[in-house]
Amino acid sequence: MKKHGWRVAAGLLAGVLALTLAGCTEDGGGSENGVTVGLLLPSRAVPRWEQSDKPLIEKRVKELCPECTVMYANAENDAGSQRQQMNSMITRGVSVLLLDVVDPKALRSSVRAADRAGIPVVAYDRLAEGPISGFVSFDGAQVGRLQGEALLEGMGARADGGGVVMMNGDPSSPNAAWYEGGSRSVLQDKVRILKSYTTLGWRAENAHDHMSSAISDLGPNRIDGVLAANDSIASGVISALESARITPLPPVTGQDADLDAVRRIVEGEQHMTVYKPFRKETDAAAAMAVALARGNDLGALVTTTVDSPTTKDVPAVLLNPLPVTRDDIGRTLVRDGVYTIDQICTPKLRPACDRIGLTR
Missing domain, CATH: 3.40.50.2300 (Response regulator)
Incomplete structure (x- = not known):
């Protein structure tokens, strides 16, 4: 574009x-x-x-x-x-x-x-x-840049030369290439992109299958971060990582600020999402x-x-899109009335919400 x-x-x-x-x-x-x-x-x-x-x-x-x-x-x-x-x-x-x-x-x-x-x-x-x-x-390029920047931040010291799997969107969507281009512009000189997939239908089950294949091919210890194009893809990625008993989970990005994704961020399973x-x-x-x-x-x-x-x-x-990590939920999604604290903080998540200051 x-x-x-x-x-x-x-x-x-x-x-x-x-x-x-x-x-x-x-x-x-x-x-x-x-x-x-x-x-x-x-x-x-x-x-x-x-x-x-x-x-x-x-x-x-x-x-x-x-x-x-x-x-x-x-x-x-x-x-x-x-x-x-x-x-x-x-x-x-x-x-x-x-x-x-x-x-x-x-x-x-x-x-x-x-x-x-x-x-x-x-x-x-x-x-x-x-x-x-x-x-x-x-701005799709900015969405991708925000994801790439947050992924590097979440990788910490491994952001210098670490291994990343890219789980991109459906290639029939023009936005998928837009997002990918933005994220690659941030990642290409910093990390090694070990695998790159397209996710038909942006479906979690397809992302799960791709991630399982990547884990099998690469081994669990080489994956330092996962660039997931949106929250549905992120959910499939995280499911595959957990099924492989990888701990701690590598940082995983997302997009769309789905409620389930916000809860995963609170719980520490997903590193970030992009709020539009x-x-x-x-x-x-x-x-x-x-x-x-x-x-x-x-x-x-x-x-x-x-x-x-x-x-x-x-x-x-x-x-302009906005990045959301654990520290940003209150001043973005809650402030804008997208979700209430009660919607985000289920009884199971109440302790985690308290730790990050998501209180009534």
């Missing part, structure tokens, strides 16, 4: 439509002829999509546009399903599409179909290909979607431009 600085036969048809509409649900109270925002999220494997992004976007759209309806679909990490869902929304005549793309190349034709239908597309969190009208995400203040991202996305649905320009809402493989100078908002 290139950044310009920081601006940087009716029956048959009915049957087809019945199938493609099956994955769509409507939320909100708009009329059939009102403004409809189509929201397409990529999966349920990463908890944030359903638990944070969806409700926050729906809430902010309704605040900005009381007459708007949100039509929602989740692709379950399947590009074919997302293509059907998107084409269904185009057929139903939504006003604008918020697309968190599963596979940019696979969805390119659908983005073009939306453009031909006069429906603007805002790429959400992941940069889509084709004639998109806007993009909002967090989701409300800022969802607010920006909702504002862009409502503006485009009403036929307005995005100039006052965006801060930069980006280039996709197919489109130059896409108006964009790139937000």
Whole structure:
């Protein structure tokens, strides 16, 4: 990704439509002829999509546009399903599409179909290909740099020449390479990257299998740290390390500040996560979607431009992520109302919470 600085036969048809509409649900109270925002999220494997992004976007759209309806679909990490869902929304005549793309190349034709239908597309969190009208995400290179820096800090003296396993994201996601590039820029001159994997679907079970293979190939004593691209991957990595009875656990990174990951950090199993203040991202996305649905320009809402493989100078908002270790939970996630101390500090974790100052 290139950044310009920081601006940087009716029956048959009915049957087809019945199938493609099956994955769509409507939320909100708009009329059939009102403004409809189509929201397409990529999966349920990463908890944030359903638990944070969806409700926050729906809430902010309704605040900005009381007459708007949100039509929602989740692709379950399947590009074919997302293509059907998107084409269904185009057929139903939504006003604008918020697309968190599963596979940019696979969805390119659908983005073009939306453009031909006069429906603007805002790429959400992941940069889509084709004639998109806007993009909002967090700076993926900075996410990777934060992970790499925290991993080195967690490795201590072993950060000088130690051995690291990289557990990267799904290569179908453009963000995976973005994150990896950022982390490698920090790690490449400091440590030895012993193994590097891609994790299909960002799934914990796939990460577990890769980590188990790495332990078998390398032996338990050569792994001084694990760069895990997100918290789901981190959970699979940690499960494999614990199954191999490796103690103490090497530092393991993460991303998304999932509740289970925050609890693992409190317990000392996971070294860090990257918190992306989701409300800022969802607010920006909702504002862009409502503006485009009403036929307005995005100039006052965006801060930069980006280039996709197919489109130059896409108006964009790139937000800053934050690292979270045990010392940062209170002043980031608790302060921002992402989680309460009671949510984080289960009875089992109460002593560990007390030790790091997470008290009511």
